[in-house]
Amino acid sequence: MTNTPAVTLDDVRDAAVRIKGVAHRTPVLRSRTLDALVGAETFVKCENFQRVGAFKFRGAYNAASRLTPGQIARGLAAYSSGNHAQAVALAARELGTTAVILMPEDTPRAKVEATLGYGAEVVTYDRYTGDRVAIGEALAAERGLALIPPYEHPHVIAGQGTAALELIEEVGELDALVVPVGGGGLIAGSATAAKGLLPGIRVIGVEPEAGDDTKRSLRASRRISVPVPRTIADGQAADIPGELTFSLNRKLVDEIVLVGEDEIRDAMRTAFERMKIVTEPSGATPLAALLAGRVDAVPRRVGVIVSGGNIGAGRFAELLAG
Amino acid sequence: MTNTPAVTLDDVRDAAVRIKGVAHRTPVLRSRTLDALVGAETFVKCENFQRVGAFKFRGAYNAASRLTPGQIARGLAAYSSGNHAQAVALAARELGTTAVILMPEDTPRAKVEATLGYGAEVVTYDRYTGDRVAIGEALAAERGLALIPPYEHPHVIAGQGTAALELIEEVGELDALVVPVGGGGLIAGSATAAKGLLPGIRVIGVEPEAGDDTKRSLRASRRISVPVPRTIADGQAADIPGELTFSLNRKLVDEIVLVGEDEIRDAMRTAFERMKIVTEPSGATPLAALLAGRVDAVPRRVGVIVSGGNIGAGRFAELLAG
Numbered sequence: 001m002t003n004t005p006a007v008t009l010d011d012v013r014d015a016a017v018r019i020k021g022v023a024h025r026t027p028v029l030r031s032r033t034l035d036a037l038v039g040a041e042t043f044v045k046c047e048n049f050q051r052v053g054a055f056k057f058r059g060a061y062n063a064a065s066r067l068t069p070g071q072i073a074r075g076l077a078a079y080s081s082g083n084h085a086q087a088v089a090l091a092a093r094e095l096g097t098t099a100v101i102l103m104p105e106d107t108p109r110a111k112v113e114a115t116l117g118y119g120a121e122v123v124t125y126d127r128y129t130g131d132r133v134a135i136g137e138a139l140a141a142e143r144g145l146a147l148i149p150p151y152e153h154p155h156v157i158a159g160q161g162t163a164a165l166e167l168i169e170e171v172g173e174l175d176a177l178v179v180p181v182g183g184g185g186l187i188a189g190s191a192t193a194a195k196g197l198l199p200g201i202r203v204i205g206v207e208p209e210a211g212d213d214t215k216r217s218l219r220a221s222r223r224i225s226v227p228v229p230r231t232i233a234d235g236q237a238a239d240i241p242g243e244l245t246f247s248l249n250r251k252l253v254d255e256i257v258l259v260g261e262d263e264i265r266d267a268m269r270t271a272f273e274r275m276k277i278v279t280e281p282s283g284a285t286p287l288a289a290l291l292a293g294r295v296d297a298v299p300r301r302v303g304v305i306v307s308g309g310n311i312g313a314g315r316f317a318e319l320l321a322g
Numbered sequence: 323m324t325n326t327p328a329v330t331l332d333d334v335r336d337a338a339v340r341i342k343g344v345a346h347r348t349p350v351l352r353s354r355t356l357d358a359l360v361g362a363e364t365f366v367k368c369e370n371f372q373r374v375g376a377f378k379f380r381g382a383y384n385a386a387s388r389l390t391p392g393q394i395a396r397g398l399a400a401y402s403s404g405n406h407a408q409a410v411a412l413a414a415r416e417l418g419t420t421a422v423i424l425m426p427e428d429t430p431r432a433k434v435e436a437t438l439g440y441g442a443e444v445v446t447y448d449r450y451t452g453d454r455v456a457i458g459e460a461l462a463a464e465r466g467l468a469l470i471p472p473y474e475h476p477h478v479i480a481g482q483g484t485a486a487l488e489l490i491e492e493v494g495e496l497d498a499l500v501v502p503v504g505g506g507g508l509i510a511g512s513a514t515a516a517k518g519l520l521p522g523i524r525v526i527g528v529e530p531e532a533g534d535d536t537k538r539s540l541r542a543s544r545r546i547s548v549p550v551p552r553t554i555a556d557g558q559a560a561d562i563p564g565e566l567t568f569s570l571n572r573k574l575v576d577e578i579v580l581v582g583e584d585e586i587r588d589a590m591r592t593a594f595e596r597m598k599i600v601t602e603p604s605g606a607t608p609l610a611a612l613l614a615g616r617v618d619a620v621p622r623r624v625g626v627i628v629s630g631g632n633i634g635a636g637r638f639a640e641l642l643a644g
């Protein structure tokens with residue numbers, strides 16, 4: 001028995017070396033209008049500009065690159081209908097191998113096309129009758145593929161932490177860091193990096209009101225499941241925290257705040273009109289928390305991770321039209 | 323009589339020193355998807371992230387900061403219904419003085435509000451009966467204000483050139499630079515910087531088809547006026563090149579290409595969906611030129627100046643809906 005956590009700052013630093021030149025070092029945007037609205041100096045790490053349009057590529061590539069050459073040659077697998085699918089598909093291509101992605105039959109065509117576009121094979125299943133974890137594991141075992149999970153893996157979590165590492169390296173001292181929470185991988189990695197570099201930093205997670213499983217779980221000090229959330233923030237529609245991510249987050253995350261659907265829409269509009277950036281609903285939740293006053297006692301210097309921007313122009317217009 | 327041009331690389335460098343810490347050093351974005359669509363390594367200088375949402379702040383602030391302390395204290399003036407209005411208003415505020423902005427009576431309320439928001443006074447006139455230049459000059463003379471023109475001034479042009487200067491400092495050698503053309507100030511400054519640093523660079527201007535005054539003028543070797551253009555690219559609705567800007571551009575600009583209205587819309591959509599950035603129609607025209615194949619023999623490394631992103635989410639949706 002050891003007290004070393006499953007993911008450390010050194011793991012995040014190692015991941016940063018591995019993804020260098022493969023993932024984008026995304027820009028940190030400032031906006032004085034945003035600062036005035038939030039009431040703090042706000043530093044926005046734009047993972048919507050990351051490859052595949054979301055932070056997910058960091059973790060997927062880090063995990064894939066740590067496999068043995070033999071494992072890489074046999075190929076990767078993942079189950080995801082979202083950004084992780086494209087992240088694993090692109091990681092495979094970058095490593096010169098193939099990927100098989102398991103997606104629900106009713107996945108929007110654009111997401112299937114994007115995944116195929118990175119050269120992956122897509123296998124579909126019925127989300128109402130099938131268990132994606134079981135099907136994914138069986139598929140990987142049968143074909144000898146390395147399954148890259150969306151968050152329950154130390155290398156995935158370490159990779160996700162590199163965005164916060166880059167942010168703090170670039171801007172220095174921060175009083176707080178505000179991060180979206182879905183399965184918990186992004187915030188676990190972010191908190192590992194942030195508290196490793198700045199022990200006094202306050203790490204604030206943001207969930208949609210309908211998907212407050214991590215907030216409830218932290219309060220109860222055990223993993224609590226909620227009904228499958230109905231929210232526009234589809235990247236945060238988790239119904240229970242991951243085991244590994246929760247074991248990290250219960251030690252590292254200071255608080256979880258919730259945002260409503262209209263607050264998310266308003267933040268997407270503010271990001272569009274004031275910052276000129278495109279955010280998907282999940283990507284906008286940290287801005288929503290700050291803009292809607294969901295964070296108490298906003299400190300002087302706040303980092304925000306905008307986690308993704310994968311949304312079509314038509315869907316964006318629909319959402320903002322209400 | 324001297325052969326020294328009205329604006330030199332050194333003037334642009336001086337402007338860069340003056341705007342440092344006041345204007346944003348905007349990021350240069352890369353997107354492999356964009357590279358594949360364009361067929362070249364494409365470096366996008368994001369002036370949509372500039373203060374006031376467009377490159378205009380660079381020139382306005384540079385020109386204003388070069389006034390005497392007495393002139394600054396008496397205040398600034400400008401005539402503009404567009405981004406230059408907000409740029410001069412903000413420049414005045416940054417210099418601790420006031421600005422009076424002359425705007426047409428039918429200017430959209432949001433633009434008036436934004437200008438008032440920077441602390442300026444707005445004076446309106448009837449665009450169908452009044453001559454904005456004459457009214458603006460009379461207003462400035464009467465109140466003792468320093469008029470900052472939108473492009474016909476060496477300090478404004480030098481300021482606009484700092485975006486290209488930063489771009490080339492950051493990414494190095496470029497084979498071509500693609501820039502929107504309205505009155506000609508941005509491209510005159512950009513070409514001065516670019517050809518000063520990289521004598522072999524090809525400078526390509528982009529106009530909307532309806533507003534091809536600079537293309538016609540370069541072909542005729544004299545300033546040609548066209549009917550007031552009807553185009554969604556309102557920042558490029560000039561009907562005749564400026565005298566000063568044309569005298570520079572005829573020596574520095576290699577070619578002008580034209581883009582159609584639907585090509586501009588498609589480029590706005592591509593910028594949104596693939597690059598996750600918000601562009602106003604004028605800001606998207608250089609991307610439109612590259613994406614629609616309007617540039618012949620696209621070279622290996624291309625710089626693009628996305629000049630602005632001031633557009634409401636509702637108007638954006640309307641335009642993309644057709």
